Amino acid sequence: MRTPKLPHIRPSEITAERYFRMRRGLLASALGLAGASLIPASGRAAPGAPAATPAAGAAALRYTRNPHFVAVDKPNTYEEITGYNNFYEFGIDKTDPAANAGSLRTRPWSLTIAGEAEVTGRYNLEDILKAHPLEERIYRHRCVEGWSMVIPWVGFPLGDLLKRFRPTSRAKFVEFTTLLDPQQMPGQRRGVLDWPYVEGLRIDEAMNPLALMVVGVYGRELPNQNGAPLRVHLPWKYGFKSGKSIVRIRFSARQPRTTWPAAWPDEYGFYANVNPNVDHPRWSQATERRIGEGLFAPRHPTEMFNGYGEQVASLYQGLDLRRNF
Amino acid sequence: MISQADQxxxxxxxxxxxxxxSVPLAWVLAAVCNLTIGxxxxxxxxxxxxxxxMLxxxxxxxxxxxxxxxxxxxxxxxTGNARLLRLRRMLGVWAFTYALLHFLTYVGPFQGFSWSAIVKDLVKRPYITIGFTALLMLLALAITSTNGWMRRLRRHWQSLHRLVYVATALGVWHYWWQVKKDxxxxxxxxALATMLLGWRLWRRQRDALRAARAAPRAAPRAAPPASVPATSNSALPTAPERT
Structure with a gap:
């Protein structure tokens, strides 16, 4: 099979969105809550970095800090972010991924682009990443289970990547498939879910500047348990929407059959937007527990679209979010 | 006269x-002390x-x-060792203690004492309703586990304490219902609860059949045998055996 040459990204394609205005972020900067002391910028180590020091093993990344996405809340520590994960490919318990993800080999890694796009084929991940300048964005992460974290991701806009493959007008959805390899992913030896894990978005959701392709956390390469070497993060959606260890991106005309809704259609929907007004059948989504705040911290009220409504609410105009949960 | 075995x-x-x-409780307490007061x-x-x-x-x-x-x-x-029954009350009361601690962890650290959210959960979430029902049952059993209550309730005590089967079943159901996928x-x-309950039902059935065979002219429904503590030399009254 002939693989077309990987198209270069035009700078004009990125910059317009890179400086996408975010009132929350601007407000935070104005208040001086940038959390700058916590976060190393431009690849420099922060002087006297506190408890959140990443493991020495992970390679440092070169990136800039996106001033529009800085911390309003205190970011979780590296230990919390990398030690408490839902990544069933490595086991069911929250501590399983950190314990078992060592068997995943992230190099070399290839990414297949398929479906309704002008450019498809199989690419070496390093070749793909070269074109994308990395930035740090501090995002709130809300799990469908009712807990949340604040995470300084390093990545680039998902849309920047997708546009390079020139999706056709038939591409209404985009699907992300996680690696399927029970040798490397011991959790896949059991049929807890229908492997491989598949997630998907409407194409306009994927192109929203908030959607982030993630390659690192706390200024370092992503640890395996967080979805190395390439994962999505969609801060306005519940965590399970963000596919990890992605090997395949497919543009499609039809809504993809995604893993959790397929397994449990009455509990997990395709959209999975964070919504305090639509409860999970078995628990309330009105509030959340912020991991790392200790035993007697009060719960936080959950915000519509996890507080990112200004950026994404327009995507869902006219859509009944109670039915399309 | 207290035998050596009793001692x-x-x-x-x-x-x-x-x-x-007390090991799980001690573990949690120590960890909480480490966390909160360093x-x-x-x-x-x-x-x-x-x-x-903690939950x-x-x-x-x-x-x-x-x-x-x-x-x-x-x-x-x-084993034919009737003294084992003397350990049962302590086990039961500890089971209740942990169920209560589970509930208190839910009320305090998990829900942050938000009573409206807790009441909503109790009413709207069936798995929480059944868990709470099980807790109330265990509470009744723990309160009436004393010698005094045993005396006062007499034969009703045994009927009341059969609730432990219901509470166990509800507890397992409560757990099952909130597991996500695995x-x-x-x-x-x-499976274990079913086996333990099944064994009792099987024995009841067998005893009833035997009784019917031994006394075919007697009343068809044999009353359950009055339980007699197997070791009458014990200083403490032994709980009647539930089968």
């Missing part, structure tokens, strides 16, 4: 069992999400101890 139960086995039952007690810690871990430890301990409590009668029959563990609990 061993009173002064060795029972205290040891008490200690064993002590350096030797405890394995509660991980990144201590609240969730799990207390909930599992309650279920485990309920199943162990239900094992006492079969073990007595298997049902191996709740399945194991359900």
């Amino acid at each position: 061993r139960y009173r002064f060795v086995y029972k205290p040891l069992l008490f200690l064993a039952c 002590t350096h007690l030797p405890a394995p810690g509660l991980g990144v999400d201590p609240v969730r871990r 799990g430890i207390f909930g599992h301990s309650a279920l485990n101890l309920l199943l162990v409590t239900l094992c006492v009668s079969p073990l007595r029959v298997l 049902i191996r563990e709740p399945l194991l609990y359900a």
Whole structure:
């Protein structure tokens, strides 16, 4: 099979969105809550970095800090972010991924682009990443289970990547498939879910500047348990929407059959937007527990679209979010 | 006259069992002290999400101890050692204690004492309703577990304490219902509970058949045999055996 040459990204394609205005972020900067002391910028180590020091093993990344996405809340520590994960490919318990993800080999890694796009084929991940300048964005992460974290991701806009493959007008959805390899992913030896894990978005959701392709956390390469070497993060959606260890991106005309809704259609929907007004059948989504705040911290009220409504609410105009949960 | 075996139960086995039952609580307490007031007690810690871990430890301990409590009668029959029954009350009360701690962890650290959210959960979430029902049952059993209540309730005591089967079943159901996808563990609990209950039903059936065969002209429904403590030399009255 002939693989077309990987198209270069035009700078004009990125910059317009890179400086996408975010009132929350601007407000935070104005208040001086940038959390700058916590976060190393431009690849420099922060002087006297506190408890959140990443493991020495992970390679440092070169990136800039996106001033529009800085911390309003205190970011979780590296230990919390990398030690408490839902990544069933490595086991069911929250501590399983950190314990078992060592068997995943992230190099070399290839990414297949398929479906309704002008450019498809199989690419070496390093070749793909070269074109994308990395930035740090501090995002709130809300799990469908009712807990949340604040995470300084390093990545680039998902849309920047997708546009390079020139999706056709038939591409209404985009699907992300996680690696399927029970040798490397011991959790896949059991049929807890229908492997491989598949997630998907409407194409306009994927192109929203908030959607982030993630390659690192706390200024370092992503640890395996967080979805190395390439994962999505969609801060306005519940965590399970963000596919990890992605090997395949497919543009499609039809809504993809995604893993959790397929397994449990009455509990997990395709959209999975964070919504305090639509409860999970078995628990309330009105509030959340912020991991790392200790035993007697009060719960936080959950915000519509996890507080990112200004950026994404327009995507869902006219859509009944109670039915399309 | 207290036999040596009785003394061993009173002064060795029972205290040891008490200690064993308190291990999960001691672990959590030590870890909570380390977390909140910065002590350096030797405890394995509660991980990144201590609240969730505490819910799990207390909930599992309650279920485990309920199943162990239900094992006492079969073990007595298997070994012929009636003294085992003297350990049962302690096991049962510890099971209740852990169920209560599980609930208190839910009320305080998990829900942050938000009573409106708690009441909503109790009404709207069936798995919480059944868990709470099980807790109330265990509360009734714990209160009436004393010698005084045993005397006062007489034969009703035994009927009342059959609620332990219902509470165990509800507890397993409560666990099963809130597991997201991997049902191996709740399945194991359900299997064990079914076995323990099945054994009792099987014995009842067998005894009833035997009684019917032995006295064909007697009333068809034989009353359950009045339970007589097998060791009458005990200083403490032994709980009547439930089968």
